[in-house]
Amino acid sequence: MADGKGLTDRELRTWRTFLGVATVLNHRIEQQLKDTAGLSHPQYEVLARLSNAPDGELRMTELAGVALTSKSGLSYQITQLEKAGLVQRRPCDNDDRGIIAALTEAGWSKLRETAPAHVNLVRSTFVTPLTPDQFTHLTAALDTLGAHLGITPQTITALREPPPT
Amino acid sequence: MADGKGLTDRELRTWRTFLGVATVLNHRIEQQLKDTAGLSHPQYEVLARLSNAPDGELRMTELAGVALTSKSGLSYQITQLEKAGLVQRRPCDNDDRGIIAALTEAGWSKLRETAPAHVNLVRSTFVTPLTPDQFTHLTAALDTLGAHLGITPQTITALREPPPT
DNA sequence: GACCTTTAATTCGAATTTGAATAACTCGCG
DNA sequence: CGCGAGTTATTCAAATTCGAATTAAAGGTC
Numbered sequence: 432m433a434d435g436k437g438l439t440d441r442e443l444r445t446w447r448t449f450l451g452v453a454t455v456l457n458h459r460i461e462q463q464l465k466d467t468a469g470l471s472h473p474q475y476e477v478l479a480r481l482s483n484a485p486d487g488e489l490r491m492t493e494l495a496g497v498a499l500t501s502k503s504g505l506s507y508q509i510t511q512l513e514k515a516g517l518v519q520r521r522p523c524d525n526d527d528r529g530i531i532a533a534l535t536e537a538g539w540s541k542l543r544e545t546a547p548a549h550v551n552l553v554r555s556t557f558v559t560p561l562t563p564d565q566f567t568h569l570t571a572a573l574d575t576l577g578a579h580l581g582i583t584p585q586t587i588t589a590l591r592e593p594p595p596t
Numbered sequence: 597m598a599d600g601k602g603l604t605d606r607e608l609r610t611w612r613t614f615l616g617v618a619t620v621l622n623h624r625i626e627q628q629l630k631d632t633a634g635l636s637h638p639q640y641e642v643l644a645r646l647s648n649a650p651d652g653e654l655r656m657t658e659l660a661g662v663a664l665t666s667k668s669g670l671s672y673q674i675t676q677l678e679k680a681g682l683v684q685r686r687p688c689d690n691d692d693r694g695i696i697a698a699l700t701e702a703g704w705s706k707l708r709e710t711a712p713a714h715v716n717l718v719r720s721t722f723v724t725p726l727t728p729d730q731f732t733h734l735t736a737a738l739d740t741l742g743a744h745l746g747i748t749p750q751t752i753t754a755l756r757e758p759p760p761t
Numbered sequence: 762g763a764c765c766t767t768t769a770a771t772t773c774g775a776a777t778t779t780g781a782a783t784a785a786c787t788c789g790c791g
Numbered sequence: 792c793g794c795g796a797g798t799t800a801t802t803c804a805a806a807t808t809c810g811a812a813t814t815a816a817a818g819g820t821c
Contacts, residue, residue: 437715437716442719443715443718446722448738448747449722450664452741452742452747453618456745471777491800492798492800499615499616500778501778503781503800503803506800506802507777507801508777511776523799526786526799527785528785528786528799530800547602550603551602554603560741561741568733568736568737569737570606570609570610571730572737573610575726576722577617579721580616580617581620582616582617655769656769656770657770666809667770668770668808668810668811669807669808671770672807672808692769692815693817
């Protein structure tokens with residue numbers, strides 16, 4: 432478990448900066464989403480993940496796997512989103528235990544309205560402050576850390592088309 | 597407010613990886629601190645910040661500034677830490693409004709017991725997976741992002757000496 | 762000194778998070 | 792079939808978070 436040595440002051444400083452950046456960034460985003468869309472960050476995450484899945488729907492467990500909350504946390508958030516009419520629960524065909532969460536029409540709309548401003552905030556706080564080289568290096572470092580933590584590569588594309596209607 | 601363009605898939609992927617890494621890392625640390633010391637990450641942060649201040653004490657506001665919680669959150673956590681005997685509240689000399697949170701003897705001990713394993717976890721999950729070059733680049737990128745977010749440089753040194761007794 | 766604005770810290774209620782317990786179901790195996 | 796182990800999702804209580812309102816005191820101005 433131990434790794435032998437401690438951390439140098441520089442390593443510790445980097446770690447603290449990482450925590451600080453993550454915290455502040457998260458806080459800013461939370462703020463903006465709340466103001467412009469009445470959504471929390473976890474809620475937006477759920478919508479975005481769903482929009483990225485085929486037909487805009489995903490089983491609870493799959494959703495919990497990629498989203499940043501626990502299983503029970505997801506249940507709660509889906510309930511909230513359902514109250515808001517952005518998502519709907521539907522039984523799973525082949526598995527009577529399963530529940531599928533699906534984006535509603537309103538969910539797609541909300542996401543289309545909300546995504547641009549959100550993405551711009553991410554861009555202006557996380558991307559443009561860095562030089563292209565810095566960003567490339569950051570990507571590489573995060574990929575390495577992510578792989579080491581067992582995080583599945585975050586294959587996500589920008590907002591998809593509306594439902595097949 | 598807008599920044600013109602959206603995000604490329606690659607940029608979005610990096611962002612998601614960042615969120616994932618931050619979340620998982622935080623979760624691991626939370627877990628370990630809870631198991632080995634019965635502390636939450638915010639609580640550990642408070643102790644660490646105090647230990648890094650002269651005499652192991654800091655005014656509430658200063659502490660709230662560097663710690664990762666809101667003011668009310670800090671009040672709550674200090675109360676918890678006080679119940680655990682690790683911190684003590686003390687009125688501020690020159691300012692009757694102020695409250696100073698000070699590490700107790702037990703607080704110093706707890707931190708000395710807890711810090712090594714914690715630091716090793718940070719090291720093994722955040723530092724050693726990266727090559728020295730990668731880490732250097734990561735530091736640079738985070739510093740840039742932090743500066744852009746108005747985060748004060750995280751000057752922190754490793755665990756200090758016990759109280760001057 | 763009285764007054765007003767600002768700052769410090771806590772308290773309050775509402776919303777959210779967590780893990781443990783629960784309920785419902787699948788699957789493999791005898 | 793029927794049992795037992797493993798999965799899926801929800802529910803529950805407890806702990807934590809946040810922001811708004813509150814209380815108390817400092818600092819400046821007249």
